Amino acid sequence: MVLVNQQGEQQEEFEQLQQLCIYSGYLFKVQQYMLIANLFYNKKSKQCLSALFIFLSQVIFCQNQFIVKDSITKEKLKFVKIEIDDKNYYTDSLGSFTIGENIDNKFLTIKKSGYYQNKIISNKIKNEILLSPKEIEIEQVIINQKKQFVVGERIYKKSTTYLTDNVQLGVLLKNNKDSIGFIRFIEFFIKKNSMDENRYLELSFSEVDTKNNFSENNTITLVEPISKILKFKNKIDLSSYKIPFGKNGTLIGLKLINKVGSNSEDFSKSVLQFYNSKSKDYMYMRKSTDWIKYPSKTDVIDIVLYIN
Known part of the structure:
Protein backbone atom coordinates (compact mmCIF):
# COMPACT_ATOMS: atom_id res chain seq x y z
CA MET A 1 0.00 0.00 0.00
CA VAL A 2 1.40 3.42 -0.98
CA LEU A 3 0.45 6.50 1.01
CA VAL A 4 0.56 9.68 -1.09
CA ASN A 5 1.43 13.15 0.15
CA GLN A 6 -1.93 14.75 -0.58
CA GLN A 7 -3.51 15.22 2.84
CA GLY A 8 -7.02 14.07 1.88
CA GLU A 9 -5.95 10.89 0.15
CA GLN A 10 -3.44 10.15 2.92
CA GLN A 11 -6.14 10.44 5.58
CA GLU A 12 -8.47 8.14 3.66
CA GLU A 13 -5.76 5.51 3.23
CA PHE A 14 -4.83 5.79 6.89
CA GLU A 15 -8.40 5.25 8.06
CA GLN A 16 -8.83 2.23 5.79
CA LEU A 17 -5.63 0.67 7.11
CA GLN A 18 -6.70 1.37 10.68
CA GLN A 19 -10.06 -0.34 10.26
CA LEU A 20 -8.50 -3.30 8.49
CA CYS A 21 -6.07 -3.95 11.33
CA ILE A 22 -8.61 -3.44 14.09
CA TYR A 23 -11.21 -5.77 12.63
CA SER A 24 -8.74 -8.45 11.69
CA GLY A 25 -7.41 -8.52 15.27
CA TYR A 26 -3.83 -8.45 13.93
CA LEU A 27 -1.17 -7.10 16.29
CA PHE A 28 1.95 -5.47 14.89
CA LYS A 29 5.15 -6.31 16.73
CA VAL A 30 7.73 -3.69 17.66
CA GLN A 31 10.12 -4.88 14.97
CA GLN A 32 7.41 -4.43 12.37
CA TYR A 33 6.73 -0.91 13.63
CA MET A 34 10.35 0.04 13.08
CA LEU A 35 10.54 -1.62 9.67
CA ILE A 36 7.52 0.25 8.38
CA ALA A 37 8.68 3.50 9.99
CA ASN A 38 12.08 3.26 8.28
CA LEU A 39 10.39 2.60 4.98
CA PHE A 40 8.40 5.82 5.17
CA TYR A 41 11.33 7.80 6.56
CA ASN A 42 13.48 6.75 3.61
CA LYS A 43 10.77 8.03 1.31
CA LYS A 44 11.07 11.36 3.16
CA SER A 45 7.38 11.48 3.86
CA LYS A 46 7.20 13.16 7.26
CA GLN A 47 3.43 13.55 7.11
CA CYS A 48 2.95 9.83 6.48
CA LEU A 49 5.41 8.96 9.25
CA SER A 50 3.51 11.08 11.78
CA ALA A 51 0.19 9.59 10.76
CA LEU A 52 1.64 6.09 10.93
CA PHE A 53 2.86 6.46 14.51
CA ILE A 54 -0.50 7.87 15.61
CA PHE A 55 -2.23 4.88 14.06
CA LEU A 56 0.18 2.32 15.52
CA SER A 57 -0.12 3.82 18.99
CA GLN A 58 -3.86 3.22 18.79
CA VAL A 59 -3.55 -0.35 17.49
CA ILE A 60 -1.09 -1.44 20.17
CA PHE A 61 -3.73 -0.79 22.84
CA CYS A 62 -6.86 -1.76 20.94
CA GLN A 63 -6.28 -5.52 20.65
CA SER A 132 -3.60 -27.72 33.92
CA PRO A 133 -6.08 -30.63 33.95
CA LYS A 134 -7.30 -31.95 37.28
CA GLU A 135 -6.98 -35.55 38.27
CA ILE A 136 -10.66 -36.13 38.81
CA GLU A 137 -11.62 -38.97 41.11
CA ILE A 138 -15.09 -40.02 40.09
CA GLU A 139 -17.00 -41.79 42.82
CA GLN A 140 -17.36 -45.43 41.85
CA VAL A 141 -20.68 -46.02 40.17
CA ILE A 142 -21.92 -49.57 40.39
CA ILE A 143 -24.70 -50.42 37.98
CA ASN A 144 -26.15 -53.89 38.33
CA GLN A 145 -28.29 -53.57 35.25
CA LYS A 146 -26.89 -51.99 32.10
CA LYS A 147 -30.29 -50.67 31.07
CA GLN A 148 -30.70 -46.96 30.50
CA PHE A 149 -33.27 -45.18 32.66
CA VAL A 150 -34.96 -41.83 32.23
CA VAL A 151 -35.43 -39.00 34.73
CA GLY A 152 -38.01 -36.30 34.07
CA GLU A 153 -41.29 -36.08 32.19
CA ARG A 154 -41.36 -36.25 28.44
CA ILE A 155 -44.93 -34.98 28.51
CA TYR A 156 -44.92 -31.19 28.47
CA LYS A 157 -47.84 -28.81 28.56
CA LYS A 158 -48.69 -25.64 26.67
CA SER A 159 -47.31 -23.16 29.21
CA THR A 160 -43.77 -21.89 28.66
CA THR A 161 -40.87 -20.24 30.47
CA TYR A 162 -38.75 -17.52 28.87
CA LEU A 163 -35.00 -17.61 29.31
CA THR A 164 -33.62 -14.11 28.69
CA ASP A 165 -30.25 -12.37 28.79
CA ASN A 166 -28.43 -12.02 32.11
CA VAL A 167 -30.66 -14.58 33.85
CA GLN A 168 -29.61 -18.06 34.91
CA LEU A 169 -32.44 -20.44 35.77
CA GLY A 170 -32.12 -23.79 37.50
CA VAL A 171 -34.20 -26.97 37.46
CA LEU A 172 -33.72 -29.66 40.11
CA LEU A 173 -34.18 -33.18 38.80
CA LYS A 174 -34.57 -35.55 41.72
CA ASN A 175 -33.54 -39.17 41.63
CA ASN A 176 -36.65 -41.23 42.25
CA LYS A 177 -34.99 -44.43 41.10
CA ASP A 178 -32.85 -46.89 42.99
CA SER A 179 -30.12 -46.50 40.39
CA ILE A 180 -27.31 -44.05 39.76
CA GLY A 181 -25.09 -43.54 36.74
CA PHE A 182 -23.82 -40.99 34.24
CA ILE A 183 -25.88 -38.58 32.17
CA ARG A 184 -25.78 -39.71 28.56
CA PHE A 185 -28.25 -37.25 27.00
CA ILE A 186 -30.18 -34.18 28.07
CA GLU A 187 -33.36 -33.18 26.27
CA PHE A 188 -35.57 -30.11 26.52
CA PHE A 189 -38.26 -28.66 24.33
CA ILE A 190 -37.85 -25.25 22.72
CA LYS A 191 -41.07 -23.69 21.48
CA LYS A 192 -39.65 -20.52 20.03
CA ASN A 193 -36.21 -19.15 19.34
CA SER A 194 -36.34 -15.37 18.79
CA MET A 195 -32.58 -15.01 18.56
CA ASP A 196 -29.69 -15.42 16.20
CA GLU A 197 -28.76 -19.09 16.05
CA ASN A 198 -25.11 -18.07 16.39
CA ARG A 199 -25.79 -17.70 20.11
CA TYR A 200 -24.92 -20.22 22.82
CA LEU A 201 -26.45 -21.97 25.81
CA GLU A 202 -24.46 -22.55 28.99
CA LEU A 203 -25.42 -25.71 30.85
CA SER A 204 -24.27 -26.44 34.39
CA PHE A 205 -24.74 -29.68 36.33
CA SER A 206 -24.41 -29.45 40.12
CA GLU A 207 -24.42 -32.47 42.39
CA VAL A 208 -27.00 -32.39 45.17
CA ASP A 209 -26.31 -33.48 48.75
CA THR A 210 -28.79 -34.90 51.25
CA LYS A 211 -29.88 -31.38 52.28
CA ASN A 212 -30.49 -30.22 48.71
CA ASN A 213 -27.36 -28.04 48.76
CA PHE A 214 -25.28 -27.42 45.64
CA SER A 215 -21.55 -26.87 45.56
CA GLU A 216 -19.57 -24.94 42.93
CA ASN A 217 -16.78 -27.46 43.44
CA ASN A 218 -19.10 -30.26 42.31
CA THR A 219 -20.37 -28.46 39.21
CA ILE A 220 -19.61 -29.29 35.59
CA THR A 221 -20.21 -26.46 33.12
CA LEU A 222 -20.29 -26.64 29.34
CA VAL A 223 -21.35 -24.42 26.45
CA GLU A 224 -23.27 -25.57 23.37
CA PRO A 225 -24.17 -23.60 20.22
CA ILE A 226 -27.91 -23.03 19.80
CA SER A 227 -27.59 -24.10 16.16
CA LYS A 228 -26.24 -27.49 17.26
CA ILE A 229 -29.04 -27.96 19.80
CA LEU A 230 -31.72 -27.23 17.20
CA LYS A 231 -30.00 -29.43 14.62
CA PHE A 232 -30.26 -32.43 16.93
CA LYS A 233 -33.87 -31.61 17.89
CA ASN A 234 -33.13 -30.27 21.38
CA LYS A 235 -31.18 -33.36 22.46
CA ILE A 236 -27.52 -33.06 23.49
CA ASP A 237 -25.06 -35.93 23.77
CA LEU A 238 -23.20 -35.61 27.09
CA SER A 239 -21.59 -39.05 27.20
CA SER A 240 -18.04 -37.71 26.77
CA TYR A 241 -18.30 -35.46 29.85
CA LYS A 242 -18.87 -38.24 32.41
CA ILE A 243 -21.40 -36.18 34.36
CA PRO A 244 -22.56 -38.22 37.38
CA PHE A 245 -26.21 -38.51 38.35
CA GLY A 246 -26.17 -39.32 42.06
CA LYS A 247 -28.74 -40.62 44.48
CA ASN A 248 -29.93 -37.10 45.38
CA GLY A 249 -30.27 -35.84 41.83
CA THR A 250 -28.78 -32.94 39.86
CA LEU A 251 -29.46 -29.20 39.60
CA ILE A 252 -29.32 -28.11 35.96
CA GLY A 253 -28.56 -24.46 35.20
CA LEU A 254 -29.50 -22.73 31.92
CA LYS A 255 -28.00 -19.44 30.75
CA LEU A 256 -27.89 -17.65 27.38
CA ILE A 257 -24.59 -16.43 25.97
CA ASN A 258 -24.75 -13.85 23.20
CA LYS A 259 -21.13 -13.81 22.14
CA VAL A 260 -17.88 -15.74 22.48
CA GLY A 261 -14.29 -14.91 21.58
CA SER A 262 -14.04 -11.36 22.97
CA ASN A 263 -15.17 -9.04 25.74
CA SER A 264 -16.86 -6.58 23.40
CA GLU A 265 -20.47 -5.85 24.32
CA ASP A 266 -23.40 -7.28 22.38
CA PHE A 267 -26.55 -5.29 23.04
CA SER A 268 -28.92 -7.41 20.96
CA LYS A 269 -31.67 -9.12 22.92
CA SER A 270 -32.01 -12.89 23.06
CA VAL A 271 -34.88 -15.08 24.23
CA LEU A 272 -35.42 -18.82 24.32
CA GLN A 273 -38.93 -20.09 25.05
CA PHE A 274 -39.09 -23.52 26.70
CA TYR A 275 -42.12 -25.73 27.23
CA ASN A 276 -42.84 -26.45 30.88
CA SER A 277 -43.22 -29.77 32.59
CA LYS A 278 -46.71 -31.05 33.33
CA SER A 279 -45.99 -31.04 37.07
CA LYS A 280 -45.28 -27.95 39.17
CA ASP A 281 -42.14 -27.78 41.27
CA TYR A 282 -39.58 -25.31 42.64
CA MET A 283 -37.47 -23.34 40.18
CA TYR A 284 -34.11 -21.77 41.05
CA MET A 285 -32.39 -18.56 40.01
CA ARG A 286 -28.67 -17.84 40.19
CA LYS A 287 -27.59 -14.69 42.01
CA SER A 288 -23.83 -14.18 42.06
CA THR A 289 -22.50 -17.57 43.21
CA ASP A 290 -25.67 -18.73 45.00
CA TRP A 291 -28.77 -20.50 43.79
CA ILE A 292 -31.98 -18.97 45.19
CA LYS A 293 -35.02 -21.21 45.47
CA TYR A 294 -38.39 -19.81 44.38
CA PRO A 295 -40.67 -19.26 47.40
CA SER A 296 -43.43 -21.52 46.04
CA LYS A 297 -43.95 -24.22 43.45
CA THR A 298 -44.46 -23.03 39.90
CA ASP A 299 -44.24 -24.20 36.31
CA VAL A 300 -40.75 -25.49 35.59
CA ILE A 301 -38.87 -26.05 32.34
CA ASP A 302 -39.38 -29.59 31.09
CA ILE A 303 -36.01 -31.38 31.08
CA VAL A 304 -35.38 -35.07 30.55
CA LEU A 305 -32.15 -36.91 31.40
CA TYR A 306 -31.12 -40.26 29.95
CA ILE A 307 -28.89 -42.10 32.40
CA ASN A 308 -26.55 -45.03 31.78
Whole structure:
Protein backbone atom coordinates (compact mmCIF):
# COMPACT_ATOMS: atom_id res chain seq x y z
CA MET A 1 0.00 0.00 0.00
CA VAL A 2 1.40 3.42 -0.98
CA LEU A 3 0.45 6.50 1.01
CA VAL A 4 0.56 9.68 -1.09
CA ASN A 5 1.43 13.15 0.15
CA GLN A 6 -1.93 14.75 -0.58
CA GLN A 7 -3.51 15.22 2.84
CA GLY A 8 -7.02 14.07 1.88
CA GLU A 9 -5.95 10.89 0.15
CA GLN A 10 -3.44 10.15 2.92
CA GLN A 11 -6.14 10.44 5.58
CA GLU A 12 -8.47 8.14 3.66
CA GLU A 13 -5.76 5.51 3.23
CA PHE A 14 -4.83 5.79 6.89
CA GLU A 15 -8.40 5.25 8.06
CA GLN A 16 -8.83 2.23 5.79
CA LEU A 17 -5.63 0.67 7.11
CA GLN A 18 -6.70 1.37 10.68
CA GLN A 19 -10.06 -0.34 10.26
CA LEU A 20 -8.50 -3.30 8.49
CA CYS A 21 -6.07 -3.95 11.33
CA ILE A 22 -8.61 -3.44 14.09
CA TYR A 23 -11.21 -5.77 12.63
CA SER A 24 -8.74 -8.45 11.69
CA GLY A 25 -7.41 -8.52 15.27
CA TYR A 26 -3.83 -8.45 13.93
CA LEU A 27 -1.17 -7.10 16.29
CA PHE A 28 1.95 -5.47 14.89
CA LYS A 29 5.15 -6.31 16.73
CA VAL A 30 7.73 -3.69 17.66
CA GLN A 31 10.12 -4.88 14.97
CA GLN A 32 7.41 -4.43 12.37
CA TYR A 33 6.73 -0.91 13.63
CA MET A 34 10.35 0.04 13.08
CA LEU A 35 10.54 -1.62 9.67
CA ILE A 36 7.52 0.25 8.38
CA ALA A 37 8.68 3.50 9.99
CA ASN A 38 12.08 3.26 8.28
CA LEU A 39 10.39 2.60 4.98
CA PHE A 40 8.40 5.82 5.17
CA TYR A 41 11.33 7.80 6.56
CA ASN A 42 13.48 6.75 3.61
CA LYS A 43 10.77 8.03 1.31
CA LYS A 44 11.07 11.36 3.16
CA SER A 45 7.38 11.48 3.86
CA LYS A 46 7.20 13.16 7.26
CA GLN A 47 3.43 13.55 7.11
CA CYS A 48 2.95 9.83 6.48
CA LEU A 49 5.41 8.96 9.25
CA SER A 50 3.51 11.08 11.78
CA ALA A 51 0.19 9.59 10.76
CA LEU A 52 1.64 6.09 10.93
CA PHE A 53 2.86 6.46 14.51
CA ILE A 54 -0.50 7.87 15.61
CA PHE A 55 -2.23 4.88 14.06
CA LEU A 56 0.18 2.32 15.52
CA SER A 57 -0.12 3.82 18.99
CA GLN A 58 -3.86 3.22 18.79
CA VAL A 59 -3.55 -0.35 17.49
CA ILE A 60 -1.09 -1.44 20.17
CA PHE A 61 -3.73 -0.79 22.84
CA CYS A 62 -6.86 -1.76 20.94
CA GLN A 63 -6.28 -5.52 20.65
CA ASN A 64 -4.82 -8.26 22.81
CA GLN A 65 -5.42 -11.79 21.58
CA PHE A 66 -4.53 -15.12 23.16
CA ILE A 67 -5.41 -18.81 22.91
CA VAL A 68 -6.21 -21.06 25.89
CA LYS A 69 -4.70 -24.55 25.69
CA ASP A 70 -4.38 -27.74 27.69
CA SER A 71 -0.98 -27.63 29.39
CA ILE A 72 -0.25 -31.29 28.58
CA THR A 73 -1.79 -32.02 25.18
CA LYS A 74 -1.58 -28.40 23.92
CA GLU A 75 -5.14 -28.87 22.65
CA LYS A 76 -7.04 -25.62 22.12
CA LEU A 77 -9.82 -25.38 24.70
CA LYS A 78 -13.17 -24.16 23.41
CA PHE A 79 -15.67 -22.09 25.41
CA VAL A 80 -13.41 -21.43 28.39
CA LYS A 81 -14.88 -18.95 30.86
CA ILE A 82 -13.01 -15.64 31.23
CA GLU A 83 -13.98 -13.51 34.24
CA ILE A 84 -13.17 -9.78 34.07
CA ASP A 85 -14.59 -7.34 36.64
CA ASP A 86 -17.36 -9.78 37.68
CA LYS A 87 -18.44 -10.23 34.06
CA ASN A 88 -18.23 -13.57 32.27
CA TYR A 89 -16.93 -14.06 28.74
CA TYR A 90 -15.89 -17.15 26.78
CA THR A 91 -13.24 -18.23 24.32
CA ASP A 92 -14.53 -19.25 20.90
CA SER A 93 -14.64 -22.77 19.44
CA LEU A 94 -10.89 -22.52 18.64
CA GLY A 95 -9.90 -21.41 22.14
CA SER A 96 -9.24 -17.84 21.03
CA PHE A 97 -10.12 -14.68 22.97
CA THR A 98 -9.58 -11.03 22.09
CA ILE A 99 -9.69 -8.14 24.54
CA GLY A 100 -11.08 -5.38 22.39
CA GLU A 101 -10.51 -2.47 24.71
CA ASN A 102 -7.74 -1.13 26.88
CA ILE A 103 -7.90 -3.18 30.10
CA ASP A 104 -4.98 -2.08 32.20
CA ASN A 105 -3.80 -3.89 35.35
CA LYS A 106 -6.95 -5.99 35.68
CA PHE A 107 -7.08 -9.65 36.62
CA LEU A 108 -8.52 -12.25 34.29
CA THR A 109 -9.73 -15.46 35.93
CA ILE A 110 -9.77 -18.31 33.44
CA LYS A 111 -11.94 -21.34 34.25
CA LYS A 112 -13.03 -24.59 32.66
CA SER A 113 -14.55 -27.70 34.19
CA GLY A 114 -11.90 -30.37 34.69
CA TYR A 115 -9.04 -27.84 34.91
CA TYR A 116 -7.39 -25.75 37.58
CA GLN A 117 -8.24 -22.09 37.15
CA ASN A 118 -5.58 -19.61 36.08
CA LYS A 119 -5.51 -16.01 37.25
CA ILE A 120 -3.38 -13.57 35.28
CA ILE A 121 -3.01 -9.80 35.13
CA SER A 122 -3.92 -8.23 31.79
CA ASN A 123 -0.53 -6.54 31.36
CA LYS A 124 1.24 -9.92 31.43
CA ILE A 125 -0.92 -11.81 28.95
CA LYS A 126 1.03 -13.78 26.36
CA ASN A 127 -0.09 -15.44 23.13
CA GLU A 128 -0.88 -18.66 25.00
CA ILE A 129 -2.47 -19.33 28.37
CA LEU A 130 -2.22 -22.89 29.67
CA LEU A 131 -4.68 -24.65 31.96
CA SER A 132 -3.60 -27.72 33.92
CA PRO A 133 -6.08 -30.63 33.95
CA LYS A 134 -7.30 -31.95 37.28
CA GLU A 135 -6.98 -35.55 38.27
CA ILE A 136 -10.66 -36.13 38.81
CA GLU A 137 -11.62 -38.97 41.11
CA ILE A 138 -15.09 -40.02 40.09
CA GLU A 139 -17.00 -41.79 42.82
CA GLN A 140 -17.36 -45.43 41.85
CA VAL A 141 -20.68 -46.02 40.17
CA ILE A 142 -21.92 -49.57 40.39
CA ILE A 143 -24.70 -50.42 37.98
CA ASN A 144 -26.15 -53.89 38.33
CA GLN A 145 -28.29 -53.57 35.25
CA LYS A 146 -26.89 -51.99 32.10
CA LYS A 147 -30.29 -50.67 31.07
CA GLN A 148 -30.70 -46.96 30.50
CA PHE A 149 -33.27 -45.18 32.66
CA VAL A 150 -34.96 -41.83 32.23
CA VAL A 151 -35.43 -39.00 34.73
CA GLY A 152 -38.01 -36.30 34.07
CA GLU A 153 -41.29 -36.08 32.19
CA ARG A 154 -41.36 -36.25 28.44
CA ILE A 155 -44.93 -34.98 28.51
CA TYR A 156 -44.92 -31.19 28.47
CA LYS A 157 -47.84 -28.81 28.56
CA LYS A 158 -48.69 -25.64 26.67
CA SER A 159 -47.31 -23.16 29.21
CA THR A 160 -43.77 -21.89 28.66
CA THR A 161 -40.87 -20.24 30.47
CA TYR A 162 -38.75 -17.52 28.87
CA LEU A 163 -35.00 -17.61 29.31
CA THR A 164 -33.62 -14.11 28.69
CA ASP A 165 -30.25 -12.37 28.79
CA ASN A 166 -28.43 -12.02 32.11
CA VAL A 167 -30.66 -14.58 33.85
CA GLN A 168 -29.61 -18.06 34.91
CA LEU A 169 -32.44 -20.44 35.77
CA GLY A 170 -32.12 -23.79 37.50
CA VAL A 171 -34.20 -26.97 37.46
CA LEU A 172 -33.72 -29.66 40.11
CA LEU A 173 -34.18 -33.18 38.80
CA LYS A 174 -34.57 -35.55 41.72
CA ASN A 175 -33.54 -39.17 41.63
CA ASN A 176 -36.65 -41.23 42.25
CA LYS A 177 -34.99 -44.43 41.10
CA ASP A 178 -32.85 -46.89 42.99
CA SER A 179 -30.12 -46.50 40.39
CA ILE A 180 -27.31 -44.05 39.76
CA GLY A 181 -25.09 -43.54 36.74
CA PHE A 182 -23.82 -40.99 34.24
CA ILE A 183 -25.88 -38.58 32.17
CA ARG A 184 -25.78 -39.71 28.56
CA PHE A 185 -28.25 -37.25 27.00
CA ILE A 186 -30.18 -34.18 28.07
CA GLU A 187 -33.36 -33.18 26.27
CA PHE A 188 -35.57 -30.11 26.52
CA PHE A 189 -38.26 -28.66 24.33
CA ILE A 190 -37.85 -25.25 22.72
CA LYS A 191 -41.07 -23.69 21.48
CA LYS A 192 -39.65 -20.52 20.03
CA ASN A 193 -36.21 -19.15 19.34
CA SER A 194 -36.34 -15.37 18.79
CA MET A 195 -32.58 -15.01 18.56
CA ASP A 196 -29.69 -15.42 16.20
CA GLU A 197 -28.76 -19.09 16.05
CA ASN A 198 -25.11 -18.07 16.39
CA ARG A 199 -25.79 -17.70 20.11
CA TYR A 200 -24.92 -20.22 22.82
CA LEU A 201 -26.45 -21.97 25.81
CA GLU A 202 -24.46 -22.55 28.99
CA LEU A 203 -25.42 -25.71 30.85
CA SER A 204 -24.27 -26.44 34.39
CA PHE A 205 -24.74 -29.68 36.33
CA SER A 206 -24.41 -29.45 40.12
CA GLU A 207 -24.42 -32.47 42.39
CA VAL A 208 -27.00 -32.39 45.17
CA ASP A 209 -26.31 -33.48 48.75
CA THR A 210 -28.79 -34.90 51.25
CA LYS A 211 -29.88 -31.38 52.28
CA ASN A 212 -30.49 -30.22 48.71
CA ASN A 213 -27.36 -28.04 48.76
CA PHE A 214 -25.28 -27.42 45.64
CA SER A 215 -21.55 -26.87 45.56
CA GLU A 216 -19.57 -24.94 42.93
CA ASN A 217 -16.78 -27.46 43.44
CA ASN A 218 -19.10 -30.26 42.31
CA THR A 219 -20.37 -28.46 39.21
CA ILE A 220 -19.61 -29.29 35.59
CA THR A 221 -20.21 -26.46 33.12
CA LEU A 222 -20.29 -26.64 29.34
CA VAL A 223 -21.35 -24.42 26.45
CA GLU A 224 -23.27 -25.57 23.37
CA PRO A 225 -24.17 -23.60 20.22
CA ILE A 226 -27.91 -23.03 19.80
CA SER A 227 -27.59 -24.10 16.16
CA LYS A 228 -26.24 -27.49 17.26
CA ILE A 229 -29.04 -27.96 19.80
CA LEU A 230 -31.72 -27.23 17.20
CA LYS A 231 -30.00 -29.43 14.62
CA PHE A 232 -30.26 -32.43 16.93
CA LYS A 233 -33.87 -31.61 17.89
CA ASN A 234 -33.13 -30.27 21.38
CA LYS A 235 -31.18 -33.36 22.46
CA ILE A 236 -27.52 -33.06 23.49
CA ASP A 237 -25.06 -35.93 23.77
CA LEU A 238 -23.20 -35.61 27.09
CA SER A 239 -21.59 -39.05 27.20
CA SER A 240 -18.04 -37.71 26.77
CA TYR A 241 -18.30 -35.46 29.85
CA LYS A 242 -18.87 -38.24 32.41
CA ILE A 243 -21.40 -36.18 34.36
CA PRO A 244 -22.56 -38.22 37.38
CA PHE A 245 -26.21 -38.51 38.35
CA GLY A 246 -26.17 -39.32 42.06
CA LYS A 247 -28.74 -40.62 44.48
CA ASN A 248 -29.93 -37.10 45.38
CA GLY A 249 -30.27 -35.84 41.83
CA THR A 250 -28.78 -32.94 39.86
CA LEU A 251 -29.46 -29.20 39.60
CA ILE A 252 -29.32 -28.11 35.96
CA GLY A 253 -28.56 -24.46 35.20
CA LEU A 254 -29.50 -22.73 31.92
CA LYS A 255 -28.00 -19.44 30.75
CA LEU A 256 -27.89 -17.65 27.38
CA ILE A 257 -24.59 -16.43 25.97
CA ASN A 258 -24.75 -13.85 23.20
CA LYS A 259 -21.13 -13.81 22.14
CA VAL A 260 -17.88 -15.74 22.48
CA GLY A 261 -14.29 -14.91 21.58
CA SER A 262 -14.04 -11.36 22.97
CA ASN A 263 -15.17 -9.04 25.74
CA SER A 264 -16.86 -6.58 23.40
CA GLU A 265 -20.47 -5.85 24.32
CA ASP A 266 -23.40 -7.28 22.38
CA PHE A 267 -26.55 -5.29 23.04
CA SER A 268 -28.92 -7.41 20.96
CA LYS A 269 -31.67 -9.12 22.92
CA SER A 270 -32.01 -12.89 23.06
CA VAL A 271 -34.88 -15.08 24.23
CA LEU A 272 -35.42 -18.82 24.32
CA GLN A 273 -38.93 -20.09 25.05
CA PHE A 274 -39.09 -23.52 26.70
CA TYR A 275 -42.12 -25.73 27.23
CA ASN A 276 -42.84 -26.45 30.88
CA SER A 277 -43.22 -29.77 32.59
CA LYS A 278 -46.71 -31.05 33.33
CA SER A 279 -45.99 -31.04 37.07
CA LYS A 280 -45.28 -27.95 39.17
CA ASP A 281 -42.14 -27.78 41.27
CA TYR A 282 -39.58 -25.31 42.64
CA MET A 283 -37.47 -23.34 40.18
CA TYR A 284 -34.11 -21.77 41.05
CA MET A 285 -32.39 -18.56 40.01
CA ARG A 286 -28.67 -17.84 40.19
CA LYS A 287 -27.59 -14.69 42.01
CA SER A 288 -23.83 -14.18 42.06
CA THR A 289 -22.50 -17.57 43.21
CA ASP A 290 -25.67 -18.73 45.00
CA TRP A 291 -28.77 -20.50 43.79
CA ILE A 292 -31.98 -18.97 45.19
CA LYS A 293 -35.02 -21.21 45.47
CA TYR A 294 -38.39 -19.81 44.38
CA PRO A 295 -40.67 -19.26 47.40
CA SER A 296 -43.43 -21.52 46.04
CA LYS A 297 -43.95 -24.22 43.45
CA THR A 298 -44.46 -23.03 39.90
CA ASP A 299 -44.24 -24.20 36.31
CA VAL A 300 -40.75 -25.49 35.59
CA ILE A 301 -38.87 -26.05 32.34
CA ASP A 302 -39.38 -29.59 31.09
CA ILE A 303 -36.01 -31.38 31.08
CA VAL A 304 -35.38 -35.07 30.55
CA LEU A 305 -32.15 -36.91 31.40
CA TYR A 306 -31.12 -40.26 29.95
CA ILE A 307 -28.89 -42.10 32.40
CA ASN A 308 -26.55 -45.03 31.78
